Amino acid sequence: MQARVLVRLKPGVLDPQGRAVHNALEGLGFAGVEDVRIGRLIELDLADGTDHHTIRAMCEKLLANTVIESFTIETGAAG
Amino acid sequence: MTFRAAVITFPGSNCDRDMATALEAVSGQPALRVWHGDADLPDRLDLIALPGGFSYGDYLRSGAMAATSPIMHAVIAAAQRGVPVLGVCNGFQVLTEARMLPGALLRNAGQRFICRTVDLTVANTTSPFTAGFAPGEAIRVPVAHHDGNYYADAETLDRIESEGQVAFRYATGCNGSARDIAGVLSANGRVLGMMPHPERAIEPAAVNAMGGADGRRLFANILAAFASA
Numbered sequence: 001m002q003a004r005v006l007v008r009l010k011p012g013v014l015d016p017q018g019r020a021v022h023n024a025l026e027g028l029g030f031a032g033v034e035d036v037r038i039g040r041l042i043e044l045d046l047a048d049g050t051d052h053h054t055i056r057a058m059c060e061k062l063l064a065n066t067v068i069e070s071f072t073i074e075t076g077a078a079g
Numbered sequence: 080m081t082f083r084a085a086v087i088t089f090p091g092s093n094c095d096r097d098m099a100t101a102l103e104a105v106s107g108q109p110a111l112r113v114w115h116g117d118a119d120l121p122d123r124l125d126l127i128a129l130p131g132g133f134s135y136g137d138y139l140r141s142g143a144m145a146a147t148s149p150i151m152h153a154v155i156a157a158a159q160r161g162v163p164v165l166g167v168c169n170g171f172q173v174l175t176e177a178r179m180l181p182g183a184l185l186r187n188a189g190q191r192f193i194c195r196t197v198d199l200t201v202a203n204t205t206s207p208f209t210a211g212f213a214p215g216e217a218i219r220v221p222v223a224h225h226d227g228n229y230y231a232d233a234e235t236l237d238r239i240e241s242e243g244q245v246a247f248r249y250a251t252g253c254n255g256s257a258r259d260i261a262g263v264l265s266a267n268g269r270v271l272g273m274m275p276h277p278e279r280a281i282e283p284a285a286v287n288a289m290g291g292a293d294g295r296r297l298f299a300n301i302l303a304a305f306a307s308a
Contacts, residue, residue, distance in 0.1 A: 013230060014255065016190045062147060065140055065176065067183040068230055 129170030188255025
């Protein structure tokens with residue numbers, strides 16, 4: 001099975017990378033960009049039947065720093 | 080009793096030798112060197128130092144991988160027994176990732192790597208690391224970091240300020256840190272994390288050059304606390 005973990009900075013946590021990319025997009029002439037926030041996508045190939053609780057523990061212990069980041073988990077068949 | 084300090088080296092640490100040199104210069108005792116993959120620390124330690132650098136190439140988040148190193152179980156256990164722990168720069172990031180200190184270190188607000196000597200204000204004078212400073216004293220210590228922007232939620236910031244856990248502040252801002260926080264202590268004052276590098280400011284002869292000697296005083300404070308214990 002596969003799990004996709006999307007890690008995002010929490011709202012209110014400054015994202016200097018996002019701000020720099022925002023400025024760069026405007027510099028390229030794209031109008032109407034109101035905000036840019038950069039996160040991280042982590043794809044996990046897991047043994048079938050790995051339970052949600054275990055994936056959640058992986059996120060809380062290592063994949064995300066919950067002081068500054070939130071995470072969402074999507075699971076599905078490999079493919 | 081001789082002072083026994085250990086310096087932990089992670090893959091990608093690059094200030095471990097400087098830290099060991101500073102500890103030896105101030106204490107007269109060679110620092111014990113410990114590899115991150117070791118399961119155990121030397122016994123009877125008076126200080127554990129986590130040095131600066133780029134452990135694991137800053138993969139995932141600065142300090143995140145190092146915080147899972149085998150030796151960190153022993154470091155956490157030693158801290159729980161009251162052994163003082165000093166984390167500088169990447170070492171501070173490791174301490175926050177290991178949840179031994181509150182908060183986190185984000186990318187500098189200006190996106191740039193900052194490498195210069197900064198003015199700090201001493202905010203705590205009761206810990207083993209800071210007891211020899213005067214309250215509000217100005218000291219100068221070099222910084223060299225990309226991820227030194229201290230963050231914690233407002234409730235945590237209020238709590239650590241009121242509990243005296245803020246050790247140092249940047250006198251004139253630096254990297255966007257919340258409330259200009261440059262160094263943080265654990266609730267019991269035995270664990271200190273700081274972005275500035277005291278180990279790069281130990282030579283009195285360099286007072287007028289980069290660095291200065293104010294960092295030496297921090298190590299002297301640790302020695303004084305050891306001697307009086």
